[in-house]
Amino acid sequence: MLYRENGQFKSSYAADLQMLPIAQDRWLMLALVLFAFVAVPFLVSDYLFLSILIPFLILTLAAIGLNLLVGYCGQISIGHAAFMAVGAYAAYNLVLRLPQLNFLIVLLLAGLIAAAMGMLFGIPSLRIKGLYLAVATLAAQFFTDWMFARVKWFTNYSSSGSVSTAAVELFGWTIDTPVKKYLFLLAVLIVFTLIAKNLVRGRIGREWMAMRDMDVAAEVIGIRPVYAKLTAFGISAFYCAVAGALWGFVHLGSWEPLAFSLTLSLNLLFMIIIGGMGSLLGCYFGAAFIVVLPIFLDQAPLWLGIGISTATASHLALMIFGALIVFFLIVEPHGLARLWAIGKEKLRLWPFPH
């Protein structure tokens, strides 16, 4: 009764093309964004910002990047933390060697470097596909892991192999407190989500989806596989690199190569699977789930008052994490975004479902 499109007529092409065609959706989204910008900074404690909201925002950005490649273009990658690493180290070196650059330009340049790298590692996708490609993308992961650990130039000859950064400064505005970090990241994420949304509903996104659904047929109707696959790899790597640079500069502050290991890659994949492949909203859900779950599993024994050793607790957390992933895949293989869509569909018919 509350949520339906009855009576909302589109009278111009612009209205037909808008991103959220239903008025209620637009209001809800506006309210949500306002809430996130205005209310959340006053409501949330610093601990929650640092441990949940900031990682959530950055990982959502990375998950969107991976989802563009896996969910929209159908090319599986198990090595996307590699591109986050490239972004982080590229940004580190740019800031170190060209200190006068604006941080936003650093982000873009880091993204472009990673995009070139992504296209390079995307070249095998032209020959191999599916699970072969998935394993091949691991090459990117292990190669960058090794490169940033061993090639001293990238870490500015730091003896421990870890690098640290100063707080980000933007137009004279130092991003140092959790609230400032949160607002900056939120703005970045919203901009990049809008870009992604428009990419996937535009020409290039349709090419990706055609490639995903059946590559041979897509080729027959005139979609260039080289162009479609390599742009997907490039743009996806760009997103992940921006996320990686933010992860290093805003969230971690100082990091070592292990910060971008295979575990992070797998977590990104879990995010888009649990959230929903081929859905931007799903990236938000998935990232929220993966960020909150480990914290919850860590805290749960304390709340229940069970005294177990930390080692046992971490093993149990691993078990529960694994079991939950399998459970989710069985119950809803299309992810949380699908549940959301079902809920919306139900709401449109409510309270008269027939």
Added chain:
Amino acid sequence: MRKNWPVLLLISFLLVGLALPLATKASPPGFYIEVLLGGLMAGVLYSLVAMGFALIFKASGVFNFAQGAMVLFAALAVARLSEAMPLGVAVVLAFAIMVVLAWLIERLVLRPLVNQEGVALLMATLGVTYFLDGFGQTVWGSDIYKIELGIAKEPVMILDNVFQGGILVNKEDFVAALVAALLVTALSIFFQKTSTGRALRAVADDHQAAQSIGIPLNRIWVIVWSIAGLVALVAGILWGAKLGVQFSVSQVALKALPVVILGGFTSVNGAIIGGLIIGVGEKMAEVFLGPVMVKMFDLAGGGIENWFAYVLALLFLLVRPEGLFGEKHIDRV
């Protein structure tokens, strides 16, 4: 033959790379052969893990990321059980545990996910990996354990009258290679000669056709996962005896992945030959190429074996997308 020239080119490149250290006198021949043998031994162990991958992929189309976790789990079981009982009994008991595990995985994970896409199944096995890693360490403990096979660990010097300095070999490595060879032979006899083996191959060729002539798919999958469990058990014992049973054993799976894509997902023979190629290539690269690279690029230590296998496999895939022995695909709309 003409279409195969890229493969030949690549192989000849590899052979040249293989011969280079000897030709340039960068190493004494005795040391060279030692490295070669070391590579082959490591390759045998990679092959064992890769075989587990290939078996399951062939029979059920599942890319089983959990193979490494199964190796760790089996090794932990043997190590801990053998503290309380003779090794033989412990191994048999561990195998029984692996069969139960296979049955549970089939029942709880694969059956509900039947007809899902490859990615979903891959993610499910990742879930199983996490679960097994946690479960194994909860049940068996997370310290470093030993498996005593009762074989002398001291290296033996052979052929010291042929080469200067002789060749150092480990007796244990030879036993490992022997056991692996026996396992492979036994498995290929099982696949070729027994009716269950034939049913397995039928399922591998075509699920639906196999089902329509009355082969029970579910039971076949339990058997395949049990065999993969057996292979994991053998690999776990051999690795465990060599390096000690600890969490890092499960990382062996990551080394075995390039082996599987090199050999072709569906080929057990490919897994064996791929394992040997990767094992030798990796050791050679680490020992002979590593120091050169360190000098050239001013690196903080070598460690190129971490990615060399992947790059090698990637090069092979660029010229032969289905791996060395994989089935050729013809795409139709």
